Amino acid sequence: xxxxxxxxxxxxxxxxxxxxxLGVFIIVEARGWEYLGPDGPGPGFFPLWYGIAxxxxxxLLVALSFVARGAEPGKAVNWREVANGLSAWAGLALxxxxxxxxxxxxxxGLFVFFLVAVIYRQPxxxxxxxSVGMAVGFYLLFPLALKLELPVGMxxx
Amino acid sequence: MEIxxxxxxxxxxxxxxxNLFWCFVGCFLGTVIxxxxxxxxxxxxxxxxxxxxxxxxxxxxxMLAGIYYGAKYGGSTTSILLNVPGESxxxxxxxxxxxxxxxxxxxxxxxxxxxxxxxxxxxxxxxxTLLAPPLAKFALAFSAPEYFALMSFGLAMVxxxxxxxxxKALLGMLVGLWLAGMGIDLFTATSRFTFGSPDLLDGIxxxxxxxxxxxxxxxxxxxxxxxxxxxxxxxxxxRNLLPTWQDLKDCRFAFLNGSVTGFIIGVLPGAGxxxxxxxxxxxxxxxxxxxxxxxxxxxxxxxxxxxxxxxxAGGALVPTLALGIPGSGTxxxxxxxxxxWGLKPGPFLFYDxxxxxxxxxxxxxxxxxxxxxLNLPLVPVFAQILRLPSYMxxxxxxxxxxxxxFSVSTSLFDVWMxxxxxxxxxxxxxxxxxxxxxxxxxxxxxxxxxxxxxxxMMSQGDLSILVSRPLSASMLILTALVLIVPLFRKANAWRxxxxx
Numbered sequence: 156x157x158x159x160x161x162x163x164x165x166x167x168x169x170x171x172x173x174x175x176x177l178g179v180f181i182i183v184e185a186r187g188w189e190y191l192g193p194d195g196p197g198p199g200f201f202p203l204w205y206g207i208a209x210x211x212x213x214x215l216l217v218a219l220s221f222v223a224r225g226a227e228p229g230k231a232v233n234w235r236e237v238a239n240g241l242s243a244w245a246g247l248a249l250x251x252x253x254x255x256x257x258x259x260x261x262x263x264g265l266f267v268f269f270l271v272a273v274i275y276r277q278p279x280x281x282x283x284x285x286s287v288g289m290a291v292g293f294y295l296l297f298p299l300a301l302k303l304e305l306p307v308g309m310x311x312x
Numbered sequence: 313m314e315i316x317x318x319x320x321x322x323x324x325x326x327x328x329x330x331n332l333f334w335c336f337v338g339c340f341l342g343t344v345i346x347x348x349x350x351x352x353x354x355x356x357x358x359x360x361x362x363x364x365x366x367x368x369x370x371x372x373x374x375m376l377a378g379i380y381y382g383a384k385y386g387g388s389t390t391s392i393l394l395n396v397p398g399e400s401x402x403x404x405x406x407x408x409x410x411x412x413x414x415x416x417x418x419x420x421x422x423x424x425x426x427x428x429x430x431x432x433x434x435x436x437x438x439x440x441t442l443l444a445p446p447l448a449k450f451a452l453a454f455s456a457p458e459y460f461a462l463m464s465f466g467l468a469m470v471x472x473x474x475x476x477x478x479x480k481a482l483l484g485m486l487v488g489l490w491l492a493g494m495g496i497d498l499f500t501a502t503s504r505f506t507f508g509s510p511d512l513l514d515g516i517x518x519x520x521x522x523x524x525x526x527x528x529x530x531x532x533x534x535x536x537x538x539x540x541x542x543x544x545x546x547x548x549x550x551r552n553l554l555p556t557w558q559d560l561k562d563c564r565f566a567f568l569n570g571s572v573t574g575f576i577i578g579v580l581p582g583a584g585x586x587x588x589x590x591x592x593x594x595x596x597x598x599x600x601x602x603x604x605x606x607x608x609x610x611x612x613x614x615x616x617x618x619x620x621x622x623x624x625a626g627g628a629l630v631p632t633l634a635l636g637i638p639g640s641g642t643x644x645x646x647x648x649x650x651x652x653w654g655l656k657p658g659p660f661l662f663y664d665x666x667x668x669x670x671x672x673x674x675x676x677x678x679x680x681x682x683x684x685x686l687n688l689p690l691v692p693v694f695a696q697i698l699r700l701p702s703y704m705x706x707x708x709x710x711x712x713x714x715x716x717x718f719s720v721s722t723s724l725f726d727v728w729m730x731x732x733x734x735x736x737x738x739x740x741x742x743x744x745x746x747x748x749x750x751x752x753x754x755x756x757x758x759x760x761x762x763x764x765x766x767x768x769m770m771s772q773g774d775l776s777i778l779v780s781r782p783l784s785a786s787m788l789i790l791t792a793l794v795l796i797v798p799l800f801r802k803a804n805a806w807r808x809x810x811x812x
Contacts (some may be wrong), residue, residue, distance in 0.1 A: 165573035166743045174483055181490060181505075195769035198497040198504055201761040202490070207638065209486045217478045236536035243535045244735050247528075247710060251731050253723055263714065267707040274535060285704055293711050303719045306727070309630055 164220045171217035178209030243274050258308025264290035315445055322670025326678055331374050334367060336677050338375035339682045342382020343579045345383045348705060352401075353383035353750075355530050356450060356641040358522040359709060360673060361649055362716035369653040372670050374675040376649055381433060381676070382623050384585070385683050388618055389695055392418060401585035401621045408606065408613025415609050420555040422691045424563060424611050424725025427555070430684040431573040432619035437676040439575045440633075442661070444673075447634040451659035456766035457778050462785035463760040466637035470749040478798060481749040484740070485804065488753020489760070492512075499765060511725040516710050518648040519720050520729045521754055523713045525747050526641065528730070529737020531709050534702070553688055555611060563615035570619020578622070578627020585624040589617035594719050596772055606810040624626060626676070636759070641748030644755045693742040 167201035181202050189197030250266035257265070264286045294312075297303040325331060345356045361380055364372035387402040390411035390658030405425065410420035454462065470485045494505045506512040571594045577588040596616040597606045606613050631637045638644035639704075650657045661669050666679030687694075717730045742746055771777035779785045 157690075170739075170743050170745070174487070177487070177490070184505060188504070189500070190762075191773055194499075196765045198500050198502040201764065202493055202504065205486050206382060207488045209483065212479055212483050212486070217485065219479065233536075240532045241534045242737055242741075243388070244534055244731070244738060245736065248731050251714075251724070251727050254727065259714070259718075264713055270535075270707045271703045275701075277703055280684075281703075285707070288706060289704075289711065291717065297715050297719075303359060303715065304722050305715060306724060 175213035181206030322427030322674030325671030338378020342379035346383030346386025432623035436623035460763035461784035487755035492757025524733020525737035529732030566615035574620030574623030578624035
């Protein structure tokens with residue numbers, strides 16, 4: 156259990172550190188803009204204050220996660236589930252990257268194939284049928300029926 | 313009397329064939345997508361929002377409102393048949409709804425949910441009709457300092473959207489403020505946080521943030537597990553869906569309790585339908601002659617939370633329309649949609665766009681009738697969606713999200729941003745950061761900064777303008793109280809825990 160608690164707190168500590176970094180970045184950027192001019196507050200006024208608040212709250216989050224360590228039962232992290240979620244996202248990112256080259260029809264079709272075959276571990280025949288059916292269905296519905304524009308690849312579709 | 317005149321005009325707008333059509337489409341799509349477990353009203357609206365951009369604003373908002381309460385109706389179906397809440401506010405419905413279904417009374421449970429939703433939804437809209445206009449009239453006296461105080465109060469609602477961690481909610485809200493500040497500063501034309509990218513000069517499109525954080529984040533979490541639930545049989549035929557006379561008699565207080573409590577809680581920004589459903593269930597159990605039977609499949613246990621869940625919709629629209637303060641993530645998305653159509657939610661909406669606002673309110677009366685007619689006979693048909701395997705459902709939602717974002721701007725950069733916000737939404741869920749505060753910060757960020765800077769321009773940099781005017785001072789005190797009281801409560805809880 157102690158190991159699981161550690162994992163949850165590490166999440167808070169890492170996210171707190173990232174947000175503190177973001178807060179520092181906001182403060183540094185805001186200091187480069189006018190804070191108070193003759194007409195009133197400048198573009199740096201508001202970001203400076205929420206940047207400071209972000210740093211303070213992030214540090215508080217990190218401090219609280221040390222203070223609360225062991226005080227509350229932690230949740231177990233199922234890394235297999237997390238891997239599924241992140242793999243699906245990686246597939247999405249790859250699909251977006253391919254849209255410019257392959258266009259929506261092929262790029263999205265490949266993405267659906269990946270989700271069905273790899274993430275959901277369905278038979279190859281099912282994966283092919285779902286990916287082809289869905290890509291063609293989207294193409295018929297959006298560009299053809301609703302006249303909505305979709306990303307077009309080098310092949311012209 | 314003036315209100316009824318406006319409402320009649322609103323019906324004139326709402327019952328035009330085209331607006332009736334959009335209302336029907338919204339109710340239908342909302343119910344269909346709302347049935348999907350894990351996809352709540354906020355995600356449903358976010359995914360379907362781009363579809364409304366080609367429609368004129370009144371028709372578009374009528375459709376969106378239909379999607380909103382359609383999704384609320386649909387949420388109960390999975391609770392009753394699968395024991396999986398379609399959204400967080402349907403969690404309580406599982407307690408007695410699923411037990412009724414297990415005992416072969418799934419039909420009457422679905423029927424009671426639909427009837428409760430209809431009664432409470434209609435009473436909620438009556439409350440909205442009567443309460444929103446006087447509130448808007450009062451807010452007409454506001455100047456920049458009062459607006460700043462009001463928007464700060466809106467941001468303070470983050471406390472009520474906080475969930476487990478107040479600090480994480482505040483951090484989420486600050487990230488929302490930062491995202492809202494990206495692009496060209498309208499006062500000085502300075503570009504802020506654009507990282508040298510011309511694509512960011514106009515700021516980030518709200519649709520990208522909403523679909524990414526809400527819809528894709530939820531879908532990615534749902535994709536973690538490959539297993540689906542075991543669905544109980546869906547009764548066929550209207551007769552098998554209708555509750556008995558005794559059921560309705562048993563539920564009469566639950567209908568009223570859910571309607572009134574749900575509406576009041578809905579008006580309070582940040583409280584939300586989930587709290588409303590839990591409170592009404594608690595009240596129902598407390599006043600019941602047989603509280604021990606709750607949780608074993610009593611119809612009141614379905615009627616009360618479902619009524620609260622739907623009455624809340626009318627209540628939540630009161631501060632959204634009259635003051636421009638969204639009380640929940642869903643309302644924040646609706647509010648942003650109004651802004652995208654060039655409308656300015658807040659007190660002037662009732663005076664500048666009466667046709668729009670009264671058309672919307674009137675359409676909600678019609679939408680509730682449509683939903684009852686749709687839901688009673690068609691629940692068995694809608695429930696078949698649940699038989700669709702998740703390996704077909706979730707890729708479909710990814711596709712709709714990509715098409716939705718690309719169709720708005722025809723920019724691949726925005727699709728990249730969508731993927732980025734999808735990852736952010738997923739990480740937030742995994743690390744227990746609530747998503748609604750980020751949306752709240754994003755939607756209100758621009759208004760807060762603008763009203764603050766306008767106030768300080770009026771006073772030539774003197775901050776006392778914010779506290780020297782009675783109305784803004786009162787609202788800022790209220791804001792401080794909203795922020796401080798939960799901290800005291802939490803500190804007290806820690807103290808008691810440490811003591812014993």
